[in-house]
Amino acid sequence: MLLTSISFFPAIGAIAAFMLVYVVFSVIHGLWFSEYSHIPGPRLCKVSRLWLVYFDVRLQRTAKVHEWHEKYGPVILVAPGEVSFSEPSTTREIYRAPGRHPKSGFFDNFIAYGERATFNSLSYEEHREKRNHSFAFFQASSIYLPRFVEPIRGRMVAFLDQIRQDIDQSTGTITLDFFQLSNRYAFDNITRLVLGSDYCTRTIETPGAERVMLDDLKYCEALQPLLFNFPPAYYVLRLAASIIYHDPHFLTGEHSLTEWNTKRVSDKTTDTCAEDSQYTLLGKLQGCRTKLGEPLPASWINAELLDNLNAAQMTVTVTLTYVLWNLARNPEWQVRIRKEIAALPSQEDGFPSFGDINKAPILEACIKESYRLNPISSGRAERVVPVGKEYDGVFLPRGTIVSTSTLAIQHSRSVFTQPHIYNPDRWLQANPDQLRTMERFYIPFGYGARVCLGKAFATVEVKLLVACLLLEYKISEDPSSSTDVKSMAQLGTQDALPKGLRCDLKVQQAF
Numbered sequence: 001m002l003l004t005s006i007s008f009f010p011a012i013g014a015i016a017a018f019m020l021v022y023v024v025f026s027v028i029h030g031l032w033f034s035e036y037s038h039i040p041g042p043r044l045c046k047v048s049r050l051w052l053v054y055f056d057v058r059l060q061r062t063a064k065v066h067e068w069h070e071k072y073g074p075v076i077l078v079a080p081g082e083v084s085f086s087e088p089s090t091t092r093e094i095y096r097a098p099g100r101h102p103k104s105g106f107f108d109n110f111i112a113y114g115e116r117a118t119f120n121s122l123s124y125e126e127h128r129e130k131r132n133h134s135f136a137f138f139q140a141s142s143i144y145l146p147r148f149v150e151p152i153r154g155r156m157v158a159f160l161d162q163i164r165q166d167i168d169q170s171t172g173t174i175t176l177d178f179f180q181l182s183n184r185y186a187f188d189n190i191t192r193l194v195l196g197s198d199y200c201t202r203t204i205e206t207p208g209a210e211r212v213m214l215d216d217l218k219y220c221e222a223l224q225p226l227l228f229n230f231p232p233a234y235y236v237l238r239l240a241a242s243i244i245y246h247d248p249h250f251l252t253g254e255h256s257l258t259e260w261n262t263k264r265v266s267d268k269t270t271d272t273c274a275e276d277s278q279y280t281l282l283g284k285l286q287g288c289r290t291k292l293g294e295p296l297p298a299s300w301i302n303a304e305l306l307d308n309l310n311a312a313q314m315t316v317t318v319t320l321t322y323v324l325w326n327l328a329r330n331p332e333w334q335v336r337i338r339k340e341i342a343a344l345p346s347q348e349d350g351f352p353s354f355g356d357i358n359k360a361p362i363l364e365a366c367i368k369e370s371y372r373l374n375p376i377s378s379g380r381a382e383r384v385v386p387v388g389k390e391y392d393g394v395f396l397p398r399g400t401i402v403s404t405s406t407l408a409i410q411h412s413r414s415v416f417t418q419p420h421i422y423n424p425d426r427w428l429q430a431n432p433d434q435l436r437t438m439e440r441f442y443i444p445f446g447y448g449a450r451v452c453l454g455k456a457f458a459t460v461e462v463k464l465l466v467a468c469l470l471l472e473y474k475i476s477e478d479p480s481s482s483t484d485v486k487s488m489a490q491l492g493t494q495d496a497l498p499k500g501l502r503c504d505l506k507v508q509q510a511f
């Protein structure tokens with residue numbers, strides 16, 4: 001016993017001494033001798049990755065990186081071996097096809113069915129082959145055709161019908177959670193595009209398991225950084241929370257969505273009477289062939305469809321939430337949009353055509369300004385330096401992880417005066433030169449070879465809903481709700497969710 005305690009204490013001492021030496025060595029190496037010590041940035045970021053992980057788990061990573069850019073400049077070290085940019089020149093270099101920068105290992109987190117979808121394929125060659133399968137399908141010239149626009153229009157009408165039903169007839173007003181409503185709208189739309197009219201959802205008007213799944217997905221996303229950095233802590237938290245809150249569904253949304261996708265794809269594939277398959281993403285991919293002339297593997301098709309469900313539902317939800325939130329706080333812009341849209345010729349359902357709505361400049365400027373001010377993507381569009389070289393005069397060795405901070409580039413003070421202010425006029429009043437410069441600092445859908453495939457689809461969804469909603473209703477903040485400027489601060493999650501995970505807005509008939 002005595003012998004054990006005598007040998008125990010020196011062992012602890014030795015470990016402590018070793019750790020101290022290790023820490024001192026890491027600090028000296030990181031600050032003065034590492035191949036990254038010449039790059040500006042917070043000192044702690046030069047020494048250890050943990051400082052960035054700390055902000056990541058607290059969902060403040062995106063805001064912190066932006067803050068560091070404001071303090072240290074356009075090229076900063078955010079962790080040993082990880083560099084963030086905020087200029088168009090470096091953005092072009094890392095994201096355009098000729099640069100051939102592969103994606104980083106961060107995207108391994110999104111592997112499903114054991115496959116890499118287009119979004120999370122890493123190398124340039126692998127990505128190009130996969131993207132080619134659906135590139136033409138997603139182009140605006142295809143998506144803006146009536147066969148794709150009309151179903152979205154149908155969902156927009158269902159959305160407005162829901163408001164009409166819920167509104168208090170005596171006061172003509174109601175407060176609704178637009179985060180939740182937009183999520184149902186976005187999910188119904190993407191399931192229609194992926195699976196067709198017979199296997200899509202109608203969650204706007206239909207209660208059920210899919211609504212429960214959607215409501216849970218926002219918690220899954222909010223806790224993703226914990227899962228990616230410390231998986232055991234995530235699973236312990238999930239277990240504890242489901243016991244404490246007696247909620248067996250808590251944090252099961254992602255798993256449920258995968259199961260839902262597998263079942264629907266299988267049901268549709270085996271249904272001999274299934275409709276309109278050639279105009280669905282499933283039908284399109286099932287018709288594709290590999291270089292060897294073989295059908296694409298079913299597991300890869302499942303992974304690609306699941307990725308599109310994920311890519312489309314939360315991005316569009318958060319976009320709509322912030323477009324409406326910014327308009328609720330700036331009612332003068334609602335008035336201008338309403339006037340602009342009301343002047344357009346109406347279709348049979350009383351609303352203008354998407355073609356006309358898409359050309360409305362005030363609506364366009366208001367949406368664009370919201371994308372600029374509240375970008376949806378996390379800024380973790382990480383790439384890997386393939387060959388050591390200089391980026392804007394700063395040498396980066398091979399293997400360095402690089403990315404552009406969307407928040408930082410879109411808030412550049414040299415280009416956007418008062419960048420924190422919602423000002424759609426900056427797009428309407430700009431001369432052609434100014435507009436060209438602003439466009440170079442504007443990347444809400446990413447940039448280059450891997451720019452968002454769903455941009456045209458998202459544009460139809462967002463513009464149709466905002467234009468037609470404002471034609472009928474005024475929206476405003478509701479001081480009696482839990483939604484305020486603080487709760488609408490964006491989290492550093494993959495899709496930059498609002499902190500309160502909801503957005504209560506008051507709706508009132510416009511006329």
Ligand code: HEM
Nearest residue numbers: 118119311312315319376377381445446450452453454458
């Ligand atoms: C307003 C809504 C949306 C925003 C802001 C957005 C943003 C983005 C961004 C920033 C990327 C690039 C990620 C990277 O470089 O790592 C991306 C990629 C992608 N997005 Fe979107 N997205 C939106 C809606 C959609 C929709 C509706 C779909 C599907 C219908 C979609 C499908 C995809 C796909 C498949 C990729 C991967 C492209 C590739 O790697 O080649 N997105 N999106």
